[in-house]
Amino acid sequence: MPELPEVETTRRKIEPLLLGRTILEVQHDAPHKYRDTHLAAGRRVTGLSRRGKYLMLHLAAAEAAHDQGADSPHDLEFIVHLGMTGGFRLEGGKHTRVTLRTDAGDLYFDDPRRFGKMAVVRPGEYAGMPTLAAMGPEPLSDDFREDFAALAAQAGAVKPWLLSQKPVSGVGNIYADESLWLAGLHPTQTRLTRDEAGRLYHAVRDVMGRAVEAGGSSLGKGEGNYRQHDGLSGLFQHAHNVYGKGGEPCPRCGTPIEKSVVAQRGTHHCPQCQPLRRETV
DNA sequence: CATCAATCCTGATCGC
DNA sequence: TGCGATCAGGATTGAT
Numbered sequence: 001m002p003e004l005p006e007v008e009t010t011r012r013k014i015e016p017l018l019l020g021r022t023i024l025e026v027q028h029d030a031p032h033k034y035r036d037t038h039l040a041a042g043r044r045v046t047g048l049s050r051r052g053k054y055l056m057l058h059l060a061a062a063e064a065a066h067d068q069g070a071d072s073p074h075d076l077e078f079i080v081h082l083g084m085t086g087g088f089r090l091e092g093g094k095h096t097r098v099t100l101r102t103d104a105g106d107l108y109f110d111d112p113r114r115f116g117k118m119a120v121v122r123p124g125e126y127a128g129m130p131t132l133a134a135m136g137p138e139p140l141s142d143d144f145r146e147d148f149a150a151l152a153a154q155a156g157a158v159k160p161w162l163l164s165q166k167p168v169s170g171v172g173n174i175y176a177d178e179s180l181w182l183a184g185l186h187p188t189q190t191r192l193t194r195d196e197a198g199r200l201y202h203a204v205r206d207v208m209g210r211a212v213e214a215g216g217s218s219l220g221k222g223e224g225n226y227r228q229h230d231g232l233s234g235l236f237q238h239a240h241n242v243y244g245k246g247g248e249p250c251p252r253c254g255t256p257i258e259k260s261v262v263a264q265r266g267t268h269h270c271p272q273c274q275p276l277r278r279e280t281v
Numbered sequence: 282c283a284t285c286a287a288t289c290c291t292g293a294t295c296g297c
Numbered sequence: 298t299g300c301g302a303t304c305a306g307g308a309t310t311g312a313t
Contacts, residue, residue: 113290
């Protein structure tokens with residue numbers, strides 16, 4: 001399930017395949033999921049960026065001057081969300097949903113469960129994408145500061161709060177569980193103290209930083225799992241401490257990891273290391 | 282406004 | 298071994 005580290009890895013991997021290329025055509029059969037992607041035809045990719053779990057191809061007129069190095073101005077953004085199972089491939093297959101035809105070859109978007117979405121918009125016009133419009137700071141940027149403690153002090157259950165993308169961007173189910181374990185916080189803890197918020201801040205940065213370095217997490221053997229465009233796996237799944245490890249001993253204290261459901265998501269935590277602090281009213 | 286549940290999807294896995 | 302039921306979950310929408 002692509003979260004920030006997987007999307008960032010995807011960005012880095014497909015950048016050399018798309019940068020400077022002209023998109024000739026975008027083929028698909030689901031206009032509702034891939035809105036206005038026909039507008040990309042005839043435009044050149046001048047850069048690839050990422051915001052949270054969203055990938056953006058910067059598009060400019062094909063005849064615009066070819067700047068070297070820095071990203072040149074663009075007048076359209078081709079936004080891609082990988083959903084649960086989306087990913088780019090060098091060859092088409094059974095689950096190819098979108099084909100990007102370029103002047104330097106084709107790139108295929110595979111998405112078995114069809115949760116992925118695309119849209120072409122004017123830069124920054126995210127009215128139709130409320131989560132992107134209200135996106136919190138990048139966890140690995142200087143915009144993410146410990147002053148998020150002020151927000152955390154007012155927050156409801158901490159895991160759903162993280163998953164909302166508002167306090168910080170790019171955290172999904174896997175990295176929420178891993179960050180909360182590292183911070184020693186119960187998934188349903190509310191109204192974090194300053195100390196708790198500080199621990200969570202550092203845990204999110206640590207987990208996300210290491211996961212990006214590892215190329216993200218690749219889980220399971222099935223087709224629907226995250227892979228890089230060349231079929232390579234990320235490595236961070238080997239560093240998971242709690243996700244997918246219900247019943248196994250906590251790496252820190254040996255207590256069996258508990259599996260539960262929080263906010264309709266499979267949730268893993270150590271009852272010993274991550275106790276729920278009762279509100280003292 | 283905040284919280285919660287339903288919805289979209291289909292391959293993998295589980296239970297009998 | 299087969300087959301139906303269940304699980305997985307990010308973002309959005311609708312309900313409370």
